[in-house]
């Protein structure tokens with residue numbers, strides 16, 4: 660039985676359902692194929708068993724399965740797993756999907772590749788739980804396996820930070836985003852206000868921000884070896900031009 664925990668923002672299924680069309684827009688779904696090609700290039704893991712941790716609607720799970728990996732997708736959100744299952748059926752690929760919190764999932768020495776994509780890390784109020792997740796991943800990897808994580812780095816946030824912005828969603832509604840940097844620049848608190856047919860609905864979420872060096876150190880504490888940082892999926896350096904913080908560690 661998983662431990663009883665205080666509810667946090669990511670436990671709200673309605674949040675994921677309501678923002679689905681925005682964060683998983685067609686272009687984002689389409690990008691998964693190229694991302695998986697890059698994952699294979701950066702990790703040099705070309706086959707075997709892969710875990711897509713926090714798989715959401717199965718973007719990368721499906722792209723990995725098409726590259727002949729034996730894929731397990733884990734996510735806490737039933738709505739997104741249902742989307743993942745029906746997308747996998749439509750793509751005619753077989754994937755094991757499991758509904759589980761990333762703090763609770765381990766399958767020791769079972770995967771050649773583990774991925775955690777599109778800022779699916781740093782969600783917990785208690786920072787020790789981020790380390791728990793990394794330790795779980797390390798346990799689940801086979802010796803010789805690799806882990807790739809893709810988040811937005813603190814350095815990038817410092818460069819592009821905007822306290823507010825407005826986007827038009829595909830259905831014509833407005834998405835107003837408000838952001839603050841809190842707890843000594845260790846977290847970002849965000850409010851998304853969706854204005855649909857004249858009615859506003861507000862969603863609040865928050866995640867911890869890691870600099871490249873902070874993420875590397877946490878991965879090393881979890882046991883990862885040879886941790887390398889990149890500023891994009893093209894394998895560019897993690898420097899002032901970095902758009903993403905992509906880290907690869909090995910067991």
Ligand SMILES: C[S@@+](CC[C@H](N)C(=O)[O-])C[C@H]1O[C@@H](n2cnc3c(N)ncnc32)[C@H](O)[C@@H]1O
Pocket residue numbers: 669675682712713714715716717718719733734735736739759760761762775776777778779782
């Ligand atoms: C920004 S989405 C990214 C989805 C996917 N990785 C991708 O690249 O499209 C974050 C995902 O993390 C999942 N998630 C949030 N908190 C979680 C938790 N505690 N355990 C497992 N999954 C979680 C959400 O349900 C959501 O699918």
